[in-house]
Amino acid sequence: MSLNKSELVSAIAEKSDLTKAQAEDALNAFQEVLIESLGKGEAVKLTGLLSVERVERAARTGRNPRTGEEIAIPAGFGVKLSAGSLLKKAVSA
Missing domain, CATH: 4.10.520.10 (IHF-like DNA-binding proteins)
Structure with a gap:
């Protein structure tokens, strides 16, 4: 069994008292920071x-x-x- 993105967003929202939209924004921001950092060699x-x-x-x-x-x-x-x-x-x- 695996956790897809929407299930992960729901779990984050539930554990953090965020809305699903806020949790998805946070996850998307994490993804962008990760990609930008690795792209720079960090x-x-x-x-x-x-x-x-x-x-x-x-x-x-x-x-x-x-x-x-x-x-x-x-x-x-x-x-x-x-x-x-x-x-x-x-x-x-």
Whole structure:
């Protein structure tokens, strides 16, 4: 089972005494801040919960799985997400 965005908005609204519209605005603002920060190369850390950072990926050689042909994969960026102690504790219980 997973929680979709509207269910998450409802849960946030319920736990925080916000309206659903206010909760959705807050969630959308968080999303924008996260995207802008990562775009600038800044890490976002919520102590105990999670850490998100942009990581560099070196250029490398890959292989086309259909043909077996080697292909050059250019250098680029990826996203690394690390669970904090609160998340780790929640899933181990």
